[in-house]
Amino acid sequence: MGLKKKQTNRSYFVQHWHLYAMLSVPVIFFLIFAYWPMFGLSMAFQDFRPSLGFFNSEFVGLKHFTRFFNAPSFSVILQNTLLISLYSLIFGFPFPILLAICLNEIKNVIFKRAVQLVTYAPYFISTTVMVSLIFLWTDLRIGIVNNFIHLLGYARQDFMGQAHAFRTIYISSGIWQYTGFNSIIYLAALSAVDPQLHEAAIMDGASKVKRIWHIDIPGILPTVIILLILNCGQLLNVGFEKTFLMQTPMNTSVSEIISTYVYKIGIQQVNFSFATAIGFFNSVVNLILIASVNAIAKRMGETSLW
Numbered sequence: 001m002g003l004k005k006k007q008t009n010r011s012y013f014v015q016h017w018h019l020y021a022m023l024s025v026p027v028i029f030f031l032i033f034a035y036w037p038m039f040g041l042s043m044a045f046q047d048f049r050p051s052l053g054f055f056n057s058e059f060v061g062l063k064h065f066t067r068f069f070n071a072p073s074f075s076v077i078l079q080n081t082l083l084i085s086l087y088s089l090i091f092g093f094p095f096p097i098l099l100a101i102c103l104n105e106i107k108n109v110i111f112k113r114a115v116q117l118v119t120y121a122p123y124f125i126s127t128t129v130m131v132s133l134i135f136l137w138t139d140l141r142i143g144i145v146n147n148f149i150h151l152l153g154y155a156r157q158d159f160m161g162q163a164h165a166f167r168t169i170y171i172s173s174g175i176w177q178y179t180g181f182n183s184i185i186y187l188a189a190l191s192a193v194d195p196q197l198h199e200a201a202i203m204d205g206a207s208k209v210k211r212i213w214h215i216d217i218p219g220i221l222p223t224v225i226i227l228l229i230l231n232c233g234q235l236l237n238v239g240f241e242k243t244f245l246m247q248t249p250m251n252t253s254v255s256e257i258i259s260t261y262v263y264k265i266g267i268q269q270v271n272f273s274f275a276t277a278i279g280f281f282n283s284v285v286n287l288i289l290i291a292s293v294n295a296i297a298k299r300m301g302e303t304s305l306w
Contacts, residue, residue: 043057044273044276044277045064048272060273065280067277068278068281076253077258080254080256081236084238085237092174093227096180096182096185097183097224099180099186100183100187100190103187104187104190105212123177125177131242134246140157141156167254170243174242186224189219190220197215221303222303229290233287233289235289236258236282236289238257238259243257247260262279
C-alpha cells in the first residue's frame with residue numbers, strides 16, 4: 001500500500017513537474033532572503049566581531065537587551081514610536097475607506113477618474129522628494145503655509161523647528177500621500193458587493209446613506225478587519241527614511257524612534273549586536289501585537305488571519 005502511494009506521488013510529480021519548477025522560484029527566494037538571514041539573530045546574544053564570525057564571537061546572553069531597556073532614552077523612544085504609529089492608524093486608517101465609498105457612489109466616469117488620478121498621484125512621490133516638499137511648504141520665508149498664515153494676519157511659524165508640530169506634519173503628509181492608493185483595495189471589495197442588494201434596498205425606500213451603512217460597509221468589513229490586524233502588527237515599524245529626513249535638532253525629542261535610534265547607535269557606531277537586539281525586540285513585540293489583535297478579531301467575529 002505504501003509502495004503504491006509512493007509510485008502515485010512520483011507519477012503525479014513527473015506529470016506536473018513544471019508546476020513544481022514554478023513553485024521552487026519563490027520558495028528558494030524566501031529561503032535565501034527571509035529564512036537564512038534569521039541566523040543573524042544570534043548576534044543579539046553575542047558581542048559580535050566580524051573578524052571572529054558567528055561561531056567564535058563571545059556569547060553574552062541578554063546583555064544588549066538589558067542595555068537597551070535600561071537606557072535613559074528607552075521610554076522616550078518607545079513612546080515616540082507608539083504615538084506616531086497609533087496616531088497614524090487612528091487618523092489615517094479611515095480615510096481610504098471613506099474615499100473608496102465616495103468614489104464608489106460617483107456616477108460621472110470622467111470626474112471619478114480625475115479624482116482617482118489626483119488622489120493616487122502622491123503615492124508615487126519618493127520619500128526624499130516628499131520630505132523636500134514638506135520643508136519647502138513650511139519654510140519660514142517662502143513656504144506656502146507661512147504665506148497663507150501671513151495673509152490671514154498671523155505671525156509666521158517655523159514648523160520644522162517646533163517639536164509639537166512634528167507628529168501633525170508627519171501624519172497629515174502621510175494621509176495625503178497614501179490615502180488614494182490604499183483606497184484601491186476597498187474599491188475592489190466594494191465591486192464585489194451584490195448590486196441586487198442595492199436594488200432591493202432602493203425598492204424598499206432606503207436612502208443612499210442607509211444603503212452605504214447597511215450594505216457597503218458590511219460588505220467590506222472583512223477586508224477592513226484583515227487590514228486593521230496587519231496594521232496593528234506593524235505598530236513599532238515606523239518608516240525610517242521619512243522620520244530620519246524630517247529630523248532637526250529642535251524636534252529630536254519627539255522624532256527619535258526605534259529605527260532611527262538603531263541607525264545612530266547600532267549602525268553608525270558599528271555595534272551590530274546592539275542593533276540586532278533592538279530589531280529582535282521590535283519583531284517580537286510586533287508578533288505579539290498581531291497575534292493578540294487577530295485573537296480578539298476571531299473572538300468577536302468570523303474574520304481573522306488564521
